[in-house]
Amino acid sequence: MEHTLYITNLQDLEYFTESYSRIYFGTEFCQNLIPHQKELELVLKFVENHSISFSLVTPYVTDKGLQKLIPLFSYISDKIGSSEVIFNDWGVFNVIKHQFPQLKPVLGRLLTKIKRDPRIIYLREKISSNTWNYFRTTNLNIPWYREFLKNNGIERIDLDNPLQGINLNFPDFHKSLYFPYGHITTTRLCLTANCDQPEDWDRIGIFPCHRECQHYTFYLQNNVMPVKLIRKGNTIFYQNEKILSDQHDRLVYQPKIPI
Amino acid sequence: MKLLAPVSRLDEIEAIIEAGADELYCGVLPADWQQRYPAISISRRQAQAAHFKNFEELKSAIQIAHNLDTKIYFTFNAHYFILEQYELIKRYLKKLAKLNIDAIFISDLALLLYAQKYYPQLQYHISTGGNTLNSESAKFFQSLGAKRVILERHLTLEEIEAIVKHTTIETEVFIFGSKCPNIDGLCTFHHGFLTIENNTRKFGNACMMPFEITTDSPKRGSKDSKSSFKLISSQKRQHIWTHTHIDDRPCGICALYDLKKIGITSVKIVGRANPGWKKVKDTTFLNNLLKFLDKKPNREKFIQVARISYYLTYERPCRYSMCYFPEVM
Known part of the structure; x- marks a missing residue:
């Protein structure tokens, strides 16, 4: 089992211990948080000093976001050659495939389709085995889809750890499981951006970001949810401390909510 | 620029086309699917009101639409399907091909790969659940045979323009109704529990x-x-x-001027489950604005008329939270 530390900023390198053999660095949820090249350089230096492996984590992006990623891809290609890139947008994959074939694309957890609605665990006794099976399975159990991924150089798949459990019965891929935070939903209409401007309370839209997400975390509670939802920045997460699967070969540990 | 409107009943099709729809989209809740997967719709709408009752009705709908020279598309856009479901999916695709459906909306890449392999004669539109936020995604889906991409709701006009400018694929944007607050294809909350537990408080959206x-x-x-x-x-x-999801009348009409200039193929009204009178009202409203646009008003004048029309038609002021393109406000 490979143990990986997932960090979104340089300060979080403080969580590194000798038990980790890889660092995930970057963001999955917001193109405003894509690291600067200088930060990437420092993380790569740390990786080199500790003789560990590296993966760049990338978010879903607009064309502007793609333009921010391309210099980072160039840099890691030059610096370490065949580094992994976790992609959460098929457009990012397309850029890697055509412009940076030396990079290793990894299917990100946002593109690994499975329901993460925490209420699903209430349904175990109420639904048929067919439906329960659906909620615990991804489209990765489809052979021609896996074939497509393989033909496109994708050998590893990153996954969330949903409360209802997950069936990872496809041995032909490497699989990474994220722990302990899972993603439920994300938006570009960020509720946190400009949240300290009272006159903007009704302005939910795409407004200037001052990285308010780096300072505040909100918790959403409703008694129909079996767990507290965590809203950090533009994304809602859940926390799951139990790992039901034993079919993954990499554990991606998030010491903090990855925003 | 075309106007795409929803239909779910045979007796409303003619009126919606007369109201100005250039294209239609619809769905079916197949009984055998519902029996096996009662909480999971093939098209992410669980209410029967959002669908034709069966493929026989769909056949009639296609005939009505084609007799009026109007294309009609089928929503097959659940975010993902698993292997066990393909026994039924294969049957439905076979029926759709036989019925000469004009296009199928798809979110799931595995379904696109299958459908494109066995039914290359059909056209495929990437649903908003496919997450097209940039031109490279559009190119990716085009390389897999897609004819059109339905762009993510949360894009600005500038971001939409960048996609259209750098691609040759058809593009579609949401213009009216149901402004989903989250990124559609990246939202994993489940809609459809209500069929299991009729308790809106516990299993609502x-x-x-x-x-x-x-x-x-x-x-x-x-x-x-x-x-x-x-x-x-x-x-x-x-x-x-x-409230943004269904609070009345989320709207992006002020952007029609810019969307036409950008070269968007089609603008979409949301609301398969709406009653027929509302579908006709929304289609008429949008069609009147598109006709006004054909008269080539300047941008400022168009936006002014659009905002007044919205207020007079729906008796609501414009609101940021209900606006698809707040940068135009």
Whole structure:
């Protein structure tokens, strides 16, 4: 089992211990948080000093976001050659495939389709085995889809750890499981951006970001949810401390909510 | 620029086309699917009101639409399907091919790969659940045989323009109704529990639920004086959030001028489950604005007329939280 530390900023390198053999660095949820090249350089230096492996984590992006990623891809290609890139947008994959074939694309957890609605665990006794099976399975159990991924150089798949459990019965891929935070939903209409401007309370839209997400975390509670939802920045997460699967070969540990 | 409108009943098709729809989209809740997967729709709408009753009705709908020279598309856009479901999916695709459906909306890449392999004669549109936010995604889906991409709701006009400018694929944007607060294809809340447990409080759409909100930031009176503002604003925004999905008449009509200039293929009205009178009203409203646009008003005049028309037709002011393109406001 490979143990990986997932960090979104340089300060979080403080969580590194000798038990980790890889660092995930970057963001999955917001193109405003894509690291600067200088930060990437420092993380790569740390990786080199500790003789560990590296993966760049990338978010879903607009064309502007793609333009921010391309210099980072160039840099890691030059610096370490065949580094992994976790992609959460098929457009990012397309850029890697055509412009940076030396990079290793990894299917990100946002593109690994499975329901993460925490209420699903209430349904175990109420639904048929067919439906329960659906909620615990991804489209990765489809052979021609896996074939497509393989033909496109994708050998590893990153996954969330949903409360209802997950069936990872496809041995032909490497699989990474994220722990302990899972993603439920994300938006570009960020509720946190400009949240300290009272006159903007009704302005939910795409407004200037001052990285308010780096300072505040909100918790959403409703008694129909079996767990507290965590809203950090533009994304809602859940926390799951139990790992039901034993079919993954990499554990991606998030010491903090990855925003 | 075409106008795409929803249909779910045979007796409303003619009226919606007469009201100005250039293209139609629809769905079916097949009985054998519902029996096996009662909480999972093939098209992410669980209510029967959003669908034709069966493929026989769909056949009639296609005939009516084609007799009026109007294309009709089928929603097959659940975010994902698993292998066990293909026994039924194969049957449905076979039927759709036989019925000469004009296009199928798909979110799931595995389904696109299958459908394109066995039914290359059909056309495929990538649903908003496919997450097209950039030109490279559009190129990716085009390389897999897609004819059109339905762009993510949360894009600005500038971001949409970048996609159209750098691609040759057809593009579609949402213009009216149901402004989903989250990124459609990246949202994993499940819609459709109500068929299992008829208890709206417990199994309603999570994005529309009231939540008690707390923060671990310092409280009022602490060194961080802005924290109380943040908490209050978060609570207020969350409350607004719970209404954006269906609160009446989310709208992006002020952007029609720019969308036409950008070269968008089609603009879409949401609301398969709406009653027929509302579908006709929304289609008429949008069609009148598109006709006005054909007269080549200047941008400022168009936006002015659009806003007044919205107010007069729906008796609501414009609101940021209900606006698809707040940068135009």
